[in-house]
Amino acid sequence: xxxxxxxxxxxxxxxxxxxxxxxxxxxxxxxxxxxxxxxxxxxxxxxxxxxxxxxxxxxxxxxxxxxxxxxxxxxxxxxxxxxxxxxxxxxxxxxxxxxxxxxxxxxxxxxxxxxxxxxxxxxxxxxxxxxxxxxxxxxxxxxxxxxxxxxxxxxxxxxxxxxxxxxxxxxxxxxxxxxxxxxxxxxxxxxxxxxxxxxxxxxxxxxx
Numbered sequence: 001x002x003x004x005x006x007x008x009x010x011x012x013x014x015x016x017x018x019x020x021x022x023x024x025x026x027x028x029x030x031x032x033x034x035x036x037x038x039x040x041x042x043x044x045x046x047x048x049x050x051x052x053x054x055x056x057x058x059x060x061x062x063x064x065x066x067x068x069x070x071x072x073x074x075x076x077x078x079x080x081x082x083x084x085x086x087x088x089x090x091x092x093x094x095x096x097x098x099x100x101x102x103x104x105x106x107x108x109x110x111x112x113x114x115x116x117x118x119x120x121x122x123x124x125x126x127x128x129x130x131x132x133x134x135x136x137x138x139x140x141x142x143x144x145x146x147x148x149x150x151x152x153x154x155x156x157x158x159x160x161x162x163x164x165x166x167x168x169x170x171x172x173x174x175x176x177x178x179x180x181x182x183x184x185x186x187x188x189x190x191x192x193x194x195x196x197x198x199x200x201x202x203x204x205x206x207x208x
Contacts, residue, residue, distance in 0.1 A: 005207065006032060007040040007067070007200055011131070014041065014053065019131065021056055029057055039064035040203065042196055044182050046110040046152070047073055049132030071199020072151035072190060084202060086191040087149040092176065094143040096153050096189055099172065103165050105157035105187070107142055109150045110134075118142050124156035124185045152190050159184035 006029075008014045015021055021029075033039055039059060041050050047068040054066055059077035066075045074084040088109075097118075100107040108117035108125055114134035117125050118141070129136050139145040157165065166187055169179045178190040 003032075003037055005038045005040060005204065007042045010041065010043040010045060010050070010053065019133075021053065026057065030062070033058070033062040033064070038207065040067055040200070041065070042067040042071070042200060044068075044070045044152075044188060044196075045132055046134075047075065048110060048112060048114060049134055052133065065203065067196070067199055067203065069151040070188070070190065070194060070196045071202075072194050074199060074203055083206060084199060085149070086151060086194050088151060088153060088189075088191055089176065092173070093146055093150070093153065096155075096173075096177075097143050099169070100155050103157075103161070103168070105155045105161070105165055108154050108156065109142070109146065109152065111137075111148065113137070116142065116145060122156060127185070128154065128156065152188060155187040155189060156185055157187075162187055 029039055039057060041054055043050055045068060047066060050066045050068050054064065054077050063078045066077060072086045073082065075082055097107045106117060106119045106122045106125060108115050108128065110116065115125065115129055115136045116139060117136060118139060119125060120136040120138035125136060162181060162185060166179065166181055169187065173179060176192060178192055178194055180188055182188050
């Protein structure tokens with residue numbers, strides 16, 4: 001069978017424990033791209049955190065896609081066109097942030113440059129910045145700051161508390177948001193139904 005698309009998760013798949021692409025992996029992927037294989041970088045990371053890896057693999061020149069926010073947004077790297085985008089419900093942004101603050105959990109989202117949050121010193125915000133190698137901008141009121149369509153609100157907090165917070169969130173926002181933990185201290189809140197496999201299926205269909 002001639003493979004036409006290769007979709008890769010990032011952490012522990014495309015990159016090693018140091019969050020870098022090894023020379024051997026890069027060479028193999030460039031060779032695959034030269035044979036016509038479309039590379040798709042599929043991750044829960046924000047677009048801004050995936051773009052440096054896409055440039056390293058020359059997807060802007062060779063062709064390929066970024067599937068960020070677990071499929072909340074899909075971009076064609078060669079054309080820059082956004083193929084798919086699911087916006088976080090604007091009417092729930094303030095409600096989710098208020099809920100997070102009540103349970104001592106820090107909400108954050110992303111702009112074109114990096115992380116935007118109300119608590120840049122939180123160790124879990126710092127960890128998200130380290131993973132993505134992006135800066136953090138602290139603002140006094142996150143909901144009032146958000147004037148652009150967002151694809152995800154990430155809630156970060158003590159791993160001891162997060163299972164309970166997740167359960168409460170799933171009860172409160174049932175049927176309105178997709179909510180799941182991606183790490184002991186990360187709670188993803190996404191537009192309803194957004195997840196990687198469904199978005200990959202949609203992308204493959206658009207590719208024919």
